[in-house]
Amino acid sequence: MNITINNLGKSYGKKEVLKEINLEIEEGMFGLLGPNGAGKTTLMRILTTLIPKNQGNIKINNIDISNKKEIRKTIGYLPQDFSIYPTMSVYEALDYLALLAGIKNRNIRKERIEYLLQKVNLENHKNTKVRALSGGMKRRLGIAQAILHHPKIIIVDEPTAGLDPEERIRFRNLLRDFSEGRIVILSTHIVEDVEFTCENLAVLNNGGLLYTGKVKELLQDAEGYVWTVNIKREELDSVRNEYQIISTVSEGDLIKLRLISKDKPFENANSVKPSIEDAYMKLMKEV
Numbered sequence: 181m182n183i184t185i186n187n188l189g190k191s192y193g194k195k196e197v198l199k200e201i202n203l204e205i206e207e208g209m210f211g212l213l214g215p216n217g218a219g220k221t222t223l224m225r226i227l228t229t230l231i232p233k234n235q236g237n238i239k240i241n242n243i244d245i246s247n248k249k250e251i252r253k254t255i256g257y258l259p260q261d262f263s264i265y266p267t268m269s270v271y272e273a274l275d276y277l278a279l280l281a282g283i284k285n286r287n288i289r290k291e292r293i294e295y296l297l298q299k300v301n302l303e304n305h306k307n308t309k310v311r312a313l314s315g316g317m318k319r320r321l322g323i324a325q326a327i328l329h330h331p332k333i334i335i336v337d338e339p340t341a342g343l344d345p346e347e348r349i350r351f352r353n354l355l356r357d358f359s360e361g362r363i364v365i366l367s368t369h370i371v372e373d374v375e376f377t378c379e380n381l382a383v384l385n386n387g388g389l390l391y392t393g394k395v396k397e398l399l400q401d402a403e404g405y406v407w408t409v410n411i412k413r414e415e416l417d418s419v420r421n422e423y424q425i426i427s428t429v430s431e432g433d434l435i436k437l438r439l440i441s442k443d444k445p446f447e448n449a450n451s452v453k454p455s456i457e458d459a460y461m462k463l464m465k466e467v
């Protein structure tokens with residue numbers, strides 16, 4: 181199970197949306213992290229064969245991406261703007277999609293759907309109308325439709341946006357369960373999504389690849405660069421001009437800062453262990 185991307189490029193007119201992307205994705209959960217507009221959706225739409233690339237090569241399990249039919253059998257996709265048949269019940273919607281996917285036998289469809297509903301924890305909602313589902317339930321239904329045809333690769337675009345914290349955690353765990361023996365690509369601009377689920381990641385910005393590798397190694401790269409320090413309120417502006425500030429917390433007359441700096445920024449600053457957010461911010465700053 182692997183995806184190999186070599187020198188991928190994509191343009192819309194004169195605008196280069198993806199440039200010189202080289203990536204190797206193996207079994208497990210893979211995070212695709214980057215700010216809005218970085219090119220994540222474009223990359224995923226190319227992988228799912230929905231849009232063509234302009235440059236480079238992509239192979240999925242050694243099958244060239246130009247072989248759309250074979251590639252589509254391998255991939256399940258949950259787009260960001262996923263929505264289906266609001267007036268159907270959950271069961272009816274899946275049954276219809278299963279029919280479209282070519283499962284003609286009603287009993288086989290039933291068996292498959294019941295299995296999926298149980299997998300995504302929607303057994304108790306099979307008669308609920310799609311429009312009455314919560315955001316988290318809709319995303320879980322989205323996963324059910326994405327894995328209807330037993331894909332070995334699942335691609336999900338910004339799935340946690342708009343979910344409350346409990347649903348977000350639940351959804352992440354669901355994805356992690358699915359990543360056993362499969363590739364799950366999770367695209368997000370939320371650093372925390374990657375921190376808690378992915379072993380490997382790629383960071384995109386402005387269509388370019390800033391980093392690819394283990395989450396652990398990204399953290400190691402930021403080791404020694406993250407500091408906390410208490411400063412006076414009136415010093416904030418000048419510190420802001422000089423350093424990349426990650427967070428500020430008011431503590432009485434003082435402000436507790438967390439910042440990125442190669443060297444010790446102040447005599448009373450303390451070096452702290454980087455979080456993924458710190459490492460990501462450091463990476464963004466280096467551009």
Ligand code: ADP
Binds near residue numbers: 218219
């Ligand atoms: P992300 O998913 O990281 O937010 P996208 O892949 O959606 O980023 O977009 C990357 C860039 O490509 C953006 O600047 C966006 O405006 C541009 N873009 C995406 N689709 C099109 C299109 N069909 N035509 C022109 N520009 C596009």
